[in-house]
Amino acid sequence: MAHSDKGPNEEMLDMFFDASKAQEPVPGSDLMARILADASQVQAGFKHATVATAATAPARVTENILTRIFAVMGGWAGASALTASICIGVLYGATAPDTVRSYLPTMSEQTAELDYSYLGLLDETVADLEG
Amino acid sequence: MMPLDTNDDISDDALMVLFANGDGQAASVLAYRHTGRVLALALRMLGDQAEAEDVAQEALMRLWKIAPDWRQGEAKVSTWLYRVASNLCTDRLRKHSGKRATEDIDNVAEPQDDSPSIEADLIARERADALQAALQTLPTRQRKAVSLRFLQELANPEVAEIMEISVEAVESLLSRGKRGLAQALEAQRMELGLDT
Known part of the structure; x- marks a missing residue:
């Protein structure tokens, strides 16, 4: 026990302490209302902080995604090269379709001849082996 | 509520x-x-x-x-x-x-409630008021230690933590505080019906 210095007045003091504990003050409704009003006010500050974070969160996410894509492309140099490639592709697509189309018949005929000659050679080889 | x-x-x-x-x-x-x-x-x-x-x-x-x-x-x-x-x-x-x-123990307020009540309740209230007045005569640190230990019923280590002092220092404050309280209350004993 904490109080080892039991003296002649110990019992008397205990009676006073017991009496005081029995008269424990009860917080009045006015005090509790003030305390809870304080709590609401302080808590409202927390809510504002949360709302502010939530409001800025999408912008931050968008910004992060764009920044990351930009970095993956190699920064300004990569972005410039990609833009130039896209422009050249569009230019070719818009101005030179006839040039590309002129090669198509020749390519198809050559492919057909090659296919037939290859099969003929195969037939001869097989016949020789069997004969 | x-x-x-x-x-x-x-x-x-x-x-x-x-x-x-x-x-x-x-x-x-x-x-x-x-x-x-x-x-x-x-x-x-x-x-x-x-x-x-x-x-x-x-x-x-x-x-x-x-x-x-x-x-x-x-x-x-x-x-x-x-x-x-x-x-x-x-x-x-x-x-x-x-x-x-400087508040003296003689300045203890009289009970507010004048309605008839049991004598024991009156004595208990007078004792509580007397203790309250006696507490005010103690140095602040003794008053704090006594209040936390004997009235809030905290253990000595917790009192030490609250007061940010050692447990030994708490025990010393409690010992001196109780002596001071006893001296302040001694004069009130007969009046408060403690010797009956």
Whole structure:
């Protein structure tokens, strides 16, 4: 026990302490209302902080995604090269379709001849082996 | 009002987190759980109801403000509140130094209730008032230690934590505080019916 210095007045003091504990003050409704009003006010500050974070969160996410894509492309140099490639592709697509189309018949005929000659050679080889 | 203070299954730490996250009920439970004790300590330290209520309100206000930064498991909410309240009381006593220290035990207020009541109740109230007046005659640190140990019924290590001193220092303050109280109350013994 904490109080080892039991003296002649110990019992008397205990009676006073017991009496005081029995008269424990009860917080009045006015005090509790003030305390809870304080709590609401302080808590409202927390809510504002949360709302502010939530409001800025999408912008931050968008910004992060764009920044990351930009970095993956190699920064300004990569972005410039990609833009130039896209422009050249569009230019070719818009101005030179006839040039590309002129090669198509020749390519198809050559492919057909090659296919037939290859099969003929195969037939001869097989016949020789069997004969 | 709903008896929120009966919500004993929720820890103070959990309530602090809930409060910081915007739970409106958490503040009520914490307030109803702790205000009485803080008010009692402040009243015993200051001997003035209005000032004690101001201290209780200020201590709780500081609790609300620290909620987002509250570190669970590091300190009990009750201990933290006692420490804040006792420091606030000490500050007020310094500002009003001399004013309350000179209060004499003879100035103990008469009971407000004049209606007939059981003699034992009157004697108990007189004893409580006499003790309150005797407490005011003690040096602040003795008063704080005695109030926390014998009236708030805290263990010596917790009193030491609140007062930020060693347990040995607490025991010394308690010993001297009880001697001082006994001397202050001795003169009142016959009048209060303790020798009957």
